[in-house]
Amino acid sequence: xxxxxxxxxxxxxxxxxxxxxxxxxxxxxxxxxxxVLDRQPGEISLRFNGRPLTFYWAQDGSRKWLSxxxxxxxLDPPAQRASQLGSEVDGSTAIxxxxxxxxxxxxxxxxxxxxxxQVLLLLEAMKMEIQVKSPAAGRVNRLLAAAGQTVDxxxxxxxxxx
Amino acid sequence: xxxxxxxxxxxxIAVRIIRACRELGIASVAVYSDADRRALHVRLADEAVNIGxxxxxxxxxxxxxxxxxxxxxxxxxxxxxYGFLAENAAFxxxxxxxxxxxxxxxxEAIEAMGDKGQARAWMQAAGVPVVPGYQGLxxxxxxxxxxxxxxxxxxxxxxxxxxxxxxxxVYQTDEMAEAAAAARREALHAFGDxxxxxxxxxxxxxxxxxxxxxxxxxxxxxxxxxxxxxxRRHQKIIEETPSPYLNETLRAEMGAAATxxxxxxxxxxxxxxxxxxxxxxxxFFFLEMNTRLQVEHPVTEWTVGIDLVQWQIRIxxxxxxxxxxxxxxxxxxxxxCRLYAEDPANNFLPATGPLLTFIEPSGPGVRVDxxxxxxxxxxxxxxxxxxxxxxxxxxxxxxxRRMTAALRETVLMGVTHNGQFLQDVLSAPQxxxxxVYTTWVEEHFNGWQPPQCGLPPEVLVAAALAQLTPQSxxxxxxxxxxxxxxxxxxxxxx
Numbered sequence: 200x201x202x203x204x205x206x207x208x209x210x211x212x213x214x215x216x217x218x219x220x221x222x223x224x225x226x227x228x229x230x231x232x233x234x235v236l237d238r239q240p241g242e243i244s245l246r247f248n249g250r251p252l253t254f255y256w257a258q259d260g261s262r263k264w265l266s267x268x269x270x271x272x273x274l275d276p277p278a279q280r281a282s283q284l285g286s287e288v289d290g291s292t293a294i295x296x297x298x299x300x301x302x303x304x305x306x307x308x309x310x311x312x313x314x315x316x317q318v319l320l321l322l323e324a325m326k327m328e329i330q331v332k333s334p335a336a337g338r339v340n341r342l343l344a345a346a347g348q349t350v351d352x353x354x355x356x357x358x359x360x361x
Numbered sequence: 362x363x364x365x366x367x368x369x370x371x372x373x374i375a376v377r378i379i380r381a382c383r384e385l386g387i388a389s390v391a392v393y394s395d396a397d398r399r400a401l402h403v404r405l406a407d408e409a410v411n412i413g414x415x416x417x418x419x420x421x422x423x424x425x426x427x428x429x430x431x432x433x434x435x436x437x438x439x440x441x442x443y444g445f446l447a448e449n450a451a452f453x454x455x456x457x458x459x460x461x462x463x464x465x466x467x468x469e470a471i472e473a474m475g476d477k478g479q480a481r482a483w484m485q486a487a488g489v490p491v492v493p494g495y496q497g498l499x500x501x502x503x504x505x506x507x508x509x510x511x512x513x514x515x516x517x518x519x520x521x522x523x524x525x526x527x528x529x530x531v532y533q534t535d536e537m538a539e540a541a542a543a544a545r546r547e548a549l550h551a552f553g554d555x556x557x558x559x560x561x562x563x564x565x566x567x568x569x570x571x572x573x574x575x576x577x578x579x580x581x582x583x584x585x586x587x588x589x590x591x592x593r594r595h596q597k598i599i600e601e602t603p604s605p606y607l608n609e610t611l612r613a614e615m616g617a618a619a620t621x622x623x624x625x626x627x628x629x630x631x632x633x634x635x636x637x638x639x640x641x642x643x644x645f646f647f648l649e650m651n652t653r654l655q656v657e658h659p660v661t662e663w664t665v666g667i668d669l670v671q672w673q674i675r676i677x678x679x680x681x682x683x684x685x686x687x688x689x690x691x692x693x694x695x696x697x698c699r700l701y702a703e704d705p706a707n708n709f710l711p712a713t714g715p716l717l718t719f720i721e722p723s724g725p726g727v728r729v730d731x732x733x734x735x736x737x738x739x740x741x742x743x744x745x746x747x748x749x750x751x752x753x754x755x756x757x758x759x760x761x762r763r764m765t766a767a768l769r770e771t772v773l774m775g776v777t778h779n780g781q782f783l784q785d786v787l788s789a790p791q792x793x794x795x796x797v798y799t800t801w802v803e804e805h806f807n808g809w810q811p812p813q814c815g816l817p818p819e820v821l822v823a824a825a826l827a828q829l830t831p832q833s834x835x836x837x838x839x840x841x842x843x844x845x846x847x848x849x850x851x852x853x854x855x
Binding site: 200204206213222226227233241243245250252256257258259264265267269270271272298301326327329349 | 546547594707712714741742744745768770771780784820823825826828
């Protein structure tokens with residue numbers, strides 16, 4: 200059985216083969232002996248190369264969360280992230296929300312010329328205000344946010360073109 | 362004693378106060394916005410009243426909604442928690458005018474300390490040292506003149522503010538106008554008051570605060586200090602007591618200054634006098650007084666052995682404190698870590714999402730003050746604080762080890778949080794040596810990334826095995842030892 204995940208910018212692969220009472224797992228050319236010790240909803244205990252380890256896991260849409268020993272990891276289906284997060288869209292600069300927030304004010308209009316460092320929008324979340332500034336001089340090609348609107352992290356707000 | 366108390370707050374502090382009420386045999390009334398319909402504080406309270414839509418400005422910050430809820434529920438007192446209306450003198454006064462008890466100081470004391478400019482003047486009169494600076498400034502010309510007098514770097518902050526909102530450090534003249542405008546905007550938005558204060562900025566300053574508690578009979582004590590120098594964006598993330606910096610002499614001096622500050626405004630109930638300490642000179646300066654319960658109060662409770670929230674309620678009900686200053690001492694060491702829904706690898710910007718799984722740490726000397734449980738949603742409307750983890754140990758190294766173990770045990774999935782960052786801070790040599798200051802996090806953790814940027818193979822294997830349903834993993838009918846053949850194993854669809 201072959202599994203592939205996206206972990207941040209990298210692709211992670213694992214192959215599982217049944218072996219005796221457990222599995223033989225192959226990760227990056229290295230084989231590990233794995234046995235499932237216990238399985239509860241959202242929790243799986245393994246004997247991993249002789250070492251007992253308990254993992255907590257949860258599913259959020261297509262994203263899989265895992266937690267072990269104070270570290271939290273999230274895995275996505277292969278190569279979904281990369282296509283979402285280009286900063287260039289058709290030769291123009293895409294400006295995305297750095298955090299989930301409510302748009303407090305929009306300080307530019309489509310077609311406006313903008314300077315590098317000019318404040319384009321004000322975002323607010325959890326009582327904190329941040330300024331979204333233009334990374335380059337240019338012109339507002341598209342404006343996709345309005346005051347009062349709620350935006351997700353990495354949502355496209357403005358496109359700055361030549 | 363009261364029969365019924367309304368808790369005008371949400372999240373972990375509402376839960377904390379509801380628990381104190383329960384222990385005192387008082388019925389608790391929660392209030393909630395539409396976003397908090399199923400929140401933990403609502404589930405734990407004896408009664409709950411809806412006070413409006415999700416934005417705080419339409420629910421938790423609306424005086425009339427809180428007062429109407431109090432009247433409808435027939436409570437005798439209101440506990441404001443921290444934040445929201447806790448330091449709003451008009452609210453405290455309106456509560457009194459409605460014939461109810463405000464669990465906190467008098468409106469006059471809130472007013473005196475709430476305006477930071479005025480508080481500075483009060484403190485100077487009371488002989489409490491203050492940072493050189495200017496106050497209550499409104500027009501840009503006056504600000505620039507004052508800035509020239511103080512010199513750079515300097516600190517701009519909201520006269521009416523707190524919690525780092527509207528606060529900016531300015532390093533040179535040409536940054537003044539924009540910083541002042543942004544500070545004023547944030548201040549106006551958060552407090553409805555855009556007046557600003559300028560102060561000398563002390564690099565590498567430590568933030569050390571003293572807990573005070575006063576009853577209505579005129580008794581007033583301090584419950585020692587809390588070191589709160591580990592901050593990001595002027596907001597505390599780790600607090601501890603005793604401070605690794607203070608010696609007995611300085612502790613006694615600052616404790617005396619804290620009680621003098623509180624006494625000068627006739628302070629009653631729980632409050633906190635914040636100082637900044639210049640580690641170069643050992644000078645300390647009054648920063649502000651928070652006229653309310655503090656987020657980090659558990660570390661004081663751990664070491665002094667006094668339940669601050671219960672005493673807030675008992676004092677408000679007219680009880681006399683049975684302890685004097687000479688009865689109070691600290692035992693051991695306590696640390697608090699604030700678990701925030703935020704991304705330390707992205708400038709600590711807030712994160713939102715579903716709390717898919719939240720498993721609290723436990724064990725000897727570990728306390729968790731939580732506002733959420735698994736299945737709850739973290740939204741953009743409120744504070745990013747998910748829970749506070751506190752640990753007590755016989756001494757500081759023991760407390761640090763216990764806290765580290767507690768954070769390793771914590772499971773928090775579904776929303777980006779600072780759990781790993783906190784563990785990194787706890788293991789930093791400067792933190793272990795107690796040599797931290799308020800800008801230390803900014804300077805030492807700039808560009809921080811999670812320590813294990815790689816994905817350990819065991820995590821990857823666990824992900825695959827978790828995904829594997831028992832049925833899909835049981836291809837071999839001839840294997841009598843397969844774990845999927847055990848008769849009590851769970852199967853999909855059952």
